[in-house]
Amino acid sequence: MVGKVSAGVLAVLVGAGLGGPAEAVTFDVSPSAGVTSVPRMCGDREPIVIAHRGASAFRPEHTLSAYEAAIRMGADYIEPDLVSTKDHVLVARHENELSLTTDVRDHLEFADRRTTKTINGRRRTGWFTEDFTLDELRTLRARERFPMLRPGNTVYDGLEPIPTLDEVITLAQRNGVGVHAETKHPSHFASIGLPLEEPLLESLRRHGWDSPCAPVFVQSFETGNLRRMRSATRVRLIQLIDGEGRPYDLTKAGEPRTYDDMVTPAGLEEIASYADGVGVVIARIVPTGPDGKLGAPTSLVRDAHQRGLQVHVATVRDENTHLPVEYRRGDPAERGYQRAAGDVAGWLEHLYRLGVDGVFADDPDIARATRDRLLADGRLLSDGRDD
Numbered sequence: 001m002v003g004k005v006s007a008g009v010l011a012v013l014v015g016a017g018l019g020g021p022a023e024a025v026t027f028d029v030s031p032s033a034g035v036t037s038v039p040r041m042c043g044d045r046e047p048i049v050i051a052h053r054g055a056s057a058f059r060p061e062h063t064l065s066a067y068e069a070a071i072r073m074g075a076d077y078i079e080p081d082l083v084s085t086k087d088h089v090l091v092a093r094h095e096n097e098l099s100l101t102t103d104v105r106d107h108l109e110f111a112d113r114r115t116t117k118t119i120n121g122r123r124r125t126g127w128f129t130e131d132f133t134l135d136e137l138r139t140l141r142a143r144e145r146f147p148m149l150r151p152g153n154t155v156y157d158g159l160e161p162i163p164t165l166d167e168v169i170t171l172a173q174r175n176g177v178g179v180h181a182e183t184k185h186p187s188h189f190a191s192i193g194l195p196l197e198e199p200l201l202e203s204l205r206r207h208g209w210d211s212p213c214a215p216v217f218v219q220s221f222e223t224g225n226l227r228r229m230r231s232a233t234r235v236r237l238i239q240l241i242d243g244e245g246r247p248y249d250l251t252k253a254g255e256p257r258t259y260d261d262m263v264t265p266a267g268l269e270e271i272a273s274y275a276d277g278v279g280v281v282i283a284r285i286v287p288t289g290p291d292g293k294l295g296a297p298t299s300l301v302r303d304a305h306q307r308g309l310q311v312h313v314a315t316v317r318d319e320n321t322h323l324p325v326e327y328r329r330g331d332p333a334e335r336g337y338q339r340a341a342g343d344v345a346g347w348l349e350h351l352y353r354l355g356v357d358g359v360f361a362d363d364p365d366i367a368r369a370t371r372d373r374l375l376a377d378g379r380l381l382s383d384g385r386d387d
Helices: 002-018 064-073 108-113 151-156 165-175 186-191 197-206 224-230 248-253 265-271 300-306 344-352 364-376
Strands: 048-051 081-084 090-092 115-119 122-126 178-183 216-220 236-241 277-281 310-316 358-361
Touching: 048 064, 048 364, 064 165, 064 364, 090 165, 090 197, 165 178, 165 197, 178 197, 186 224, 186 248, 197 224, 216 224, 224 236, 236 310, 265 300, 277 300, 300 310, 310 344, 344 358, 344 364, 358 364
Parallel strands: 048 358, 081 178, 178 216, 216 236, 236 277, 277 310, 310 358
Antiparallel strands: 081 090, 115 122
16 A cells, blocks of 8 residues: 555656646645655664655755655655744755755845855855844745756745744644754854754753653764753754764864774764764765675664664665666666666665665655555565664
8 A cells, every 4th residue: 555655656746747837746745645754753663764855856955845745655754954034934955055055146135145154164145044134034935956857846946945943843744754963064053053953952842842752862972962962852863973084063162083983892882872863974884895885784773772772874876876886777877877767665675674774765655665565575574673
């Protein structure tokens, strides 16, 4: 049943992306509209499907239609990246700089807002959410962030406003899915008097989500804000770990600890004192060599599980350019090879069988279908481990 419904939704989305008027494609996201999934609660053992910024393979990321599509495709959680407006309202954007994901350049009334800032030690020029009130921000419209890679998504450019966190939570609760929220640049926002943690936790409490069994994860690439939240909330916290470098708050404090240090047994032990899991780039659990081919899996999943930590991996994308060589399909010499879809199901099966507890996917339909097929075939135990 899940496979049939998901495939039908997929066909609608792809068809809309390749032609036809975008306005004609709508979603009924009431609970009875189709297949929705039950978020992974305390007693659930199967790996969760996290819609990476929504169903971003099919709609511009961090729009309500991207989240709606992800829900219809069977995601267990939808992921909003959170930044703040000038009047301290949390909204869903991958970055606080707006030029890549909105039409802000076309708004002459905001031309004087263009500025240069240093964010996490890097100079950025553009328009920033913290310089706009919510009312001003809502006059902007979302755009596809990767138009060359996902030209089909550009048909939806200019149709939707930027959603608030409250709107994302309301959508999730109405459809029985969870929220996997990331605090973006928390040190930066704290430094300008707009800390992300207080309005985030207040919004979760207002919606009745303040327990370890609530379908919520809060994630961050920094460490300090997770430590502070640990004493202020009971929802589950995820320490994000990049492929290189160190958390910006540690850099700012002059601490030498790196992300490499954090995936050692001692580093994971430390994380377990304030977080419930780690969110890691896929290369941390199964690296690829210079030739793009897979190497041997690391011990990270086992080491994390031994310390009671979940492991969520990011990001599974459909395009050949984002897949290991073994899972790419087509002729590399052909035009469009890089953005053509590879064997995403095979890659997902490989990751699931390594025992991960969750997968961030741009295409939640195939992530859900692959997981459910493995479970139904008895090739994946309900705790995410290979049989």
